[in-house]
Amino acid sequence: MSTATITAADINKLRQATGAGMMDCRKALTETNGDFESAIDWLRKQGQKVAAKRSDRDAKEGVVIAKTTYDNQTGIVLTVSCETDFVSKNADFVAFANSIADAAIGNNVKSAEELNDVTVNGAKIADLINDKLASIGEKIGISRFERLDAPYVASYIHGANRMGVLVALNRVAPDAGKDIAMQIAAMNPLGVDAASISSDVIERERAIVTEQISADPKMAGKPSEMIAKIAEGKLNSFFKENTLTAQLYVKDNGKTVSEYLKSIDSELQVLAFKRVALG
Numbered sequence: 001m002s003t004a005t006i007t008a009a010d011i012n013k014l015r016q017a018t019g020a021g022m023m024d025c026r027k028a029l030t031e032t033n034g035d036f037e038s039a040i041d042w043l044r045k046q047g048q049k050v051a052a053k054r055s056d057r058d059a060k061e062g063v064v065i066a067k068t069t070y071d072n073q074t075g076i077v078l079t080v081s082c083e084t085d086f087v088s089k090n091a092d093f094v095a096f097a098n099s100i101a102d103a104a105i106g107n108n109v110k111s112a113e114e115l116n117d118v119t120v121n122g123a124k125i126a127d128l129i130n131d132k133l134a135s136i137g138e139k140i141g142i143s144r145f146e147r148l149d150a151p152y153v154a155s156y157i158h159g160a161n162r163m164g165v166l167v168a169l170n171r172v173a174p175d176a177g178k179d180i181a182m183q184i185a186a187m188n189p190l191g192v193d194a195a196s197i198s199s200d201v202i203e204r205e206r207a208i209v210t211e212q213i214s215a216d217p218k219m220a221g222k223p224s225e226m227i228a229k230i231a232e233g234k235l236n237s238f239f240k241e242n243t244l245t246a247q248l249y250v251k252d253n254g255k256t257v258s259e260y261l262k263s264i265d266s267e268l269q270v271l272a273f274k275r276v277a278l279g
Contacts (some may be wrong), residue, residue: 004034014039018050041204045211061088062143063097064276066155066164067105072172075153076104077164077276078112081143087136088278094161096132100125100142112145146274156181163277170269176261182250183257184275189244192270197243202235209234244270 006029014025014036020043028046032038044050062081068074080097087093100115103125109115116126123131125142133140150168154177157164165181191197210231213219219227240246245258252260261268 004029006030006034010034010036018043018048020048020050024048041208044208045215047212060279061085062140062278063088063094063161064144064157064164064278065097065101065161066157066166066276067101068153068155068166069105072152072154072174073149074105074108075148075155075166075168075274076101076109077144077146077155077166077274078104078115078142079144079164079276079278080140082136082140083138087138087140089160093132093136096128097161104145109145110147112142115142115145144276146276148272148274150271152177154178154181156185158182158185162279163275165276166274168271168273170271171265171267173264173268176264176268179251179260180244180257180270180273183247184244184273186250187244187247188275189247189273190242191244192272193243193245194239197239205238206231206235209238244273 006026010029011022011025014020014029015022017036018025018040020028024043024046025039028039028042029036032042040050061084062079064077064079066075066077068076078097078101080093080100082088082093099120103109103118103120104115107115107118109118116124116129118125120128129140129142146166148166148168150170152169152172152174154167154169154174155165156167156178163185165184167177167181167184169177169180190201210227213227213230213234245256245261247257249255249257249260255263257270261270
């Protein structure tokens with residue numbers, strides 16, 4: 001089996017993603033033959049404080065827009081990406097992104113591909129994007145599109161259009177919708193609850209914590225059943241930190257998000273959420 005060539009760019013990419021030191025990133029990539037995801041796991045197994053894998057990150061520059069229909073039963077969040085923050089902070093570019101989001105809402109769009117074909121003032125959005133590209137001299141496009149439908153959908157924009165959140169609830173609850181959206185923006189959960197976390201993510205996490213425990217000198221010679229039990233305890237901690245309803249509520253750390261929802265309405269539930277962030 002050939003050995004992968006580890007470049008400075010590879011090391012920097014891993015460093016940016018994990019916050020680990022340069023030498024640690026080099027060793028991780030070397031030990032895993034250049035496999036990026038395996039290198040992240042390797043760092044975590046060595047005890048590095050690396051966040052669990054996230055999928056909400058988008059283009060480094062652009063504008064994130066989150067909007068709902070007038071009846072709050074449908075919400076969309078999209079990213080119109082560009083190459084520099086000079087463009088992303090331009091009021092005309094932000095207005096352009098908002099007009100695309102308005103077109104998505106107004107035409108009941110369900111995907112980025114469908115949105116590109118929507119006509120606004122006689123021109124397709126794909127053509128409007130090409131015109132904008134020609135005028136500003138940067139590559140732009142719709143790099144992310146998400147949609148939720150529910151009895152009530154709340155939207156939230158954070159950090160000058162750097163992040164957008166949608167929250168789907170089973171009942172109309174505007175205040176709770178906003179509060180939960182802010183929670184998601186701040187705490188970045190992986191899912192609504194433990195049941196919503198994929199088995200692949202759970203098994204990956206279980207493998208990492210099991211190896212961490214086994215590598216602890218104090219666990220030398222301990223039976224595998226004990227190690228497995230401790231690993232399950234660490235998994236429970238993982239769920240408390242990374243699932244929305246189990247997290248501590250940011251506005252009142254004396255209760256979980258689940259308890260906060262019940263204090264509003266005993267039947268109120270979060271059905272789903274979408275969190276889209278630049279960076």
